[in-house]
Amino acid sequence: MTVPTKARRASRVAWFRKARSAQPWRPYDALMPEDALGFELADSVVASGWKHANLPVVELDPPIAWDEVCAANRSWAFHLHSWDPLGPVLTAYEETRSARYADFALAVARDWALSFPSLETDSEFAWYDMAVGVRAYRLAYLLDVVARNRRYRSGDVELLLESLALHRTALAHEEWFQGHNNHGIYQASGQLALAERFPELSGAAEEREQALERLRGLFSRQFSSEGVHLEHSPGYHASVLSTLGRLLRAGLVSDPELVGIHDRAEDALAWFVYPNGTLPTIGDGDRHFDLGVPPERLRSGRLRHAVTGGKLGEPARERLKAFSESGYAVCRSWDPPGGPASGFHLIHTAAFHSRTHKHADDLGFVWYDRGVEILVDPGRYGYLGRTEGGSDLYEQGFWYADPHRVYVESTRAHNTVEVDGRSRPRKDVEPFGSALRRFGETAGILWCESETTLLDSVRHARLLALLPGEWLLVFDAVADAAGADHDWVQRFHLAPELDARHLGDGLSVALPELARSLYMAPLLEGEHLGPVRGQHEPELLGWTSREYRTLTPSWTDGYAVRGISHVFATLFAFCELPPVARRDFAQADPAGTRARLSWSTGPDTHTIELDRGAKRLRIAYAGPQAPEATR
Numbered sequence: 262m263t264v265p266t267k268a269r270r271a272s273r274v275a276w277f278r279k280a281r282s283a284q285p286w287r288p289y290d291a292l293m294p295e296d297a298l299g300f301e302l303a304d305s306v307v308a309s310g311w312k313h314a315n316l317p318v319v320e321l322d323p324p325i326a327w328d329e330v331c332a333a334n335r336s337w338a339f340h341l342h343s344w345d346p347l348g349p350v351l352t353a354y355e356e357t358r359s360a361r362y363a364d365f366a367l368a369v370a371r372d373w374a375l376s377f378p379s380l381e382t383d384s385e386f387a388w389y390d391m392a393v394g395v396r397a398y399r400l401a402y403l404l405d406v407v408a409r410n411r412r413y414r415s416g417d418v419e420l421l422l423e424s425l426a427l428h429r430t431a432l433a434h435e436e437w438f439q440g441h442n443n444h445g446i447y448q449a450s451g452q453l454a455l456a457e458r459f460p461e462l463s464g465a466a467e468e469r470e471q472a473l474e475r476l477r478g479l480f481s482r483q484f485s486s487e488g489v490h491l492e493h494s495p496g497y498h499a500s501v502l503s504t505l506g507r508l509l510r511a512g513l514v515s516d517p518e519l520v521g522i523h524d525r526a527e528d529a530l531a532w533f534v535y536p537n538g539t540l541p542t543i544g545d546g547d548r549h550f551d552l553g554v555p556p557e558r559l560r561s562g563r564l565r566h567a568v569t570g571g572k573l574g575e576p577a578r579e580r581l582k583a584f585s586e587s588g589y590a591v592c593r594s595w596d597p598p599g600g601p602a603s604g605f606h607l608i609h610t611a612a613f614h615s616r617t618h619k620h621a622d623d624l625g626f627v628w629y630d631r632g633v634e635i636l637v638d639p640g641r642y643g644y645l646g647r648t649e650g651g652s653d654l655y656e657q658g659f660w661y662a663d664p665h666r667v668y669v670e671s672t673r674a675h676n677t678v679e680v681d682g683r684s685r686p687r688k689d690v691e692p693f694g695s696a697l698r699r700f701g702e703t704a705g706i707l708w709c710e711s712e713t714t715l716l717d718s719v720r721h722a723r724l725l726a727l728l729p730g731e732w733l734l735v736f737d738a739v740a741d742a743a744g745a746d747h748d749w750v751q752r753f754h755l756a757p758e759l760d761a762r763h764l765g766d767g768l769s770v771a772l773p774e775l776a777r778s779l780y781m782a783p784l785l786e787g788e789h790l791g792p793v794r795g796q797h798e799p800e801l802l803g804w805t806s807r808e809y810r811t812l813t814p815s816w817t818d819g820y821a822v823r824g825i826s827h828v829f830a831t832l833f834a835f836c837e838l839p840p841v842a843r844r845d846f847a848q849a850d851p852a853g854t855r856a857r858l859s860w861s862t863g864p865d866t867h868t869i870e871l872d873r874g875a876k877r878l879r880i881a882y883a884g885p886q887a888p889e890a891t892r
Contacts, residue, residue, distance in 0.1 A: 274415045277422060280461045281408040289355040290398045290454040292507045294500075294551045295348035303353035307365045311346035313337055314809040321346060321365075323372035328384050334810075335386075336644050342386040343395040344370070351402055363406050367417060370403055374424040380431060388431055391444040397428045397451030401458045429455065433468055440475065442617045443483060443492060443501050449475035450504060453513050476514065480505060480522045488525030489587035491614040493622075495533040496546015496641075502526045503552045510554065527561035532582050532591045534567040535634070536604040541627045542640035543610055545618040548807060570601040580729075581700060581707050588612025588695035590709035592727055603632040605729040611696035611711035613687075616658060621684035622675040624696065624711050624723045631730055631835065633772050634756040635779065636676050637815070639669040640806035658687030665812055668801040678721055678737050678829070679750040685715055699878050704887065705729075708880055710873065718743040722853060724873065731886045732834040734784075734869060738853025740826030750790070751829040752819035753781065757805045761792050761816040764839060768792060768818050777835045784830040784842045784858045785849060787820030828853040838863045 291297055305312075310320040316337055319330050331337040347366050354362035377387040386392055404421040407413040431437060432452040439445040453472035456465045483501065484490055490498035505523045508514045533540060539548040552559065556573055559565045565574030576595030583590045588611045594604030606629040610622060620638075628636040645663035648655040652662075659667055668674055672684040693713055700709040705728060712722040724736040739749050755761055761770045766789040767782040783789070795814030796802040804812040820829060828849045834840050840860040846868075849856035859868045867884035 270419055271415065274419050274422065278408045278415070278418060281405060284461070286409075287405070287458055288511075289351055289402050290458075290507075290511045290513065291348075291352055291553070292398055292450055292454065292504060292511070293345070293348060293395060294503065294553060295345045296352050297551070297553060298349045300349075300353050300356075303349040303362065306346050306350055307361065311341075313340050313345070315811065319346075321369050323368055325369070325372050325376075327373060327376050327387070334643065334645060335647075338386045339389060339392055342373075342384075342389065343392045344373070344399045345395075347399055347403075351399060354406065355402075360412070363403070363410075366403050367407060367413065370400065370424075371417060371420060374420050378423070380427055390437060390439045391447045393428055393431050394444075394448035394451030397425075397432060398454035398458075400425060400428060401455045405458060425455070425459075429464070429468065433471060438475065440479060441615070443479075443497065445475065445479050446483070446501060446504060449473075449479060450508060450513075453508070454511070457513055473514065473516065476508070477516060477518055480519055484522050484526055485584070485587040486525075487584045487587050488522070488527075488529035489584050489589060490526065491587065491612070492544070492618045493610070493612055493614070493620065494544030494546035494618050495530070495540045495608075496542070496548075496550060497544065497618055498526065498530055498533065499540060499546070499550040499552065502530060503550075507553050524560050527559060527564045529584070531561060531563040531567040531577070532584075532593065533589075533608065534564070535606055535629050536570075536594065536597075536601045536632070537629075537634075538568060538570065538602075541608055541629075541638060542805075542807070543608065543622075543625075543627060543638045544620055545641040547641070566595065571596055581702055581709075583697060583700040583709065584695075585697055586695055588614070588697055590697055590700050590711075590725075592707040592709075592729075594729065599632070605630040605727070607707070607725065607727050607733070609697070609709050609711065609723075609725055611713070612694070613692045613696070613713075614694060615692055616687050619658075619687055620670045620675065621658070621672040621687060622677060623672075623685050623713055623715065624721060625675040625677040626725060626735075627676070628727075628733060628833075630733075631772065631775060633759070633775075635759070635770075635833070636753055637756045637805055638676070639674040639754065639804065641809075642666050642669045642806040642812065643810045645810075656688060657684055659684075664801060665804075665806070665810075668804060668812075669806055673750075673752060673800075673802065674754065674804070676735075676753050677723075677751075678739055679752060680716065680719060680739075681748050682750075690715075701878070703880050704882065706880060706882055708878070710878055718745075719747070722873075724871065724878075726869070726880060728882070728886055730835065732832060732867075734858070735829070735831045735833070736853065736856070736871065737829040738826075739829075740852065744825055746823060746825055748821065748823050749827050749829075750819055750821045751787070751831060752790075752817060753831070754803075754805065755816040757807065757813040757815035759816065761794075761818070763792055767839075768816075769839065770816075772835075775835075777837050780832075780834050780836055780839050781818065782832050782834070782840045782842055782860065783820055784832050784844075784847055784860060785828055786844075787822050787827070787829055790819050790821055792816050792818045826851055828856065830856065830858050832858075832860060834860075834862070836862045840867075 456469035562574035590609040592607040597604040696713040770779040843859040872879040
């Protein structure tokens, strides 16, 4: 490799600075949420350091020990190497042109570039795929600022130019491109922003086309034709959608195919937003989300309605939406009489498209009703402690070994059926795509059915039937076609805000500001496990992660049976009096194909009859709410 002489390097820098001054100014491409966190944060980073989530403050006075200061946490280290601290600082410079922001960013960037002068520099995160993409557009903007302003030395321009060349090489490298997950989106986005900013650089046009082609492929693969992101998390759906939206608003993409994906994804996201404006913590997503644009600028009227509590946009006409290809069924209210937050929301997750962000949660669900989150998923916690290859955890599909992370991924932490005390396998198994089978509304009852097979011969079929504001039935049929006995556990997890107490063979749950309680009761046989909250030994149980690296105690309970097969039928009902199962009247065939279930609340009797035959599913309900079921 020929090393350019000092004179040639000086000539190249002079040419670049001149070319920059001839180009019209391009605003900062704010492609990540961190870029829009405001002047207060930018000033705090400059004055006292960077704070990520609930982790300690990191001082950014060079020299910075880039691979040491955040080594305790992989996510923390990733965000540091992505230059997340500089995101709001560069935005503040764009809006104020204050030299103190540019000077600070340059000092940090210079220190990083000197620390990692080669793609072979030994560092886990310096040249980590997604970090390169996120850092690239920030580096490109800073280089543009420095090159145009004569108060900055040519040596600084040269250093940043050399680092930019390394980023271009890394981003163009096909073997380093992560085309199978969302990391590739950030790689291609950074590559596109870099090429768009510096069209005068040799090869920029080719890199721009490469980035656009990658983005078309990535977004078309990662979103189903229904507009749902296929990485098992509404939170990641919102995150990737926000990146696509920022690319559109920055003028980096205008491709009709990408615009169509964006608009379908906005419309689909509306179905996943809780009535209280948060997202369910399904998979690895966060509760709170930022689409990077005020609600009035969202293209989907349905999403505008969902995120503003009905103040803007328009509601959907239907109450049930089945994303059959994506593997979700969603039941939700749009304009209930008590206001949007008082409504109901049930999301059934019946998807396994890849290992990416996939928890061991097959056929799980979350439930919000009467203005309250009731049954929840455990959340993400954090990506901590890589598992060792060949270990039991690794073979089950756990990529992180931290016990808290293992717990939130595990089957026992979700509202589904656990088999033999182990999590459902996710490694070396064929993803089933969507397990959603049938869905519909019958006399005001919203229902959805799913079915999957695990461990080669174990079948799990689930039916959820909801009469909003009144009751939810969870009906599970499990069986091993090979004739082996198993320990079957049907488990449920209450939101951490709710308090529960043991009541007979079920639970009584007090709901804030509601006169009626919520009761859990079994309608068929099963051993009541008893409520657990905040358990550490012999294993973690009864926890929810609402914030990063934080576990909050929450009540969990369920039912257990041992045998070749079993049918569970668990009722959650809003009542003034506890429901009493009529076991002498109830019956179900061993496969759960047909069933009659009944319970009483005081003088009132409720009966549900199910026929889950091959052609179509029939459900009939008789009880005090039946005449009003169509409301």
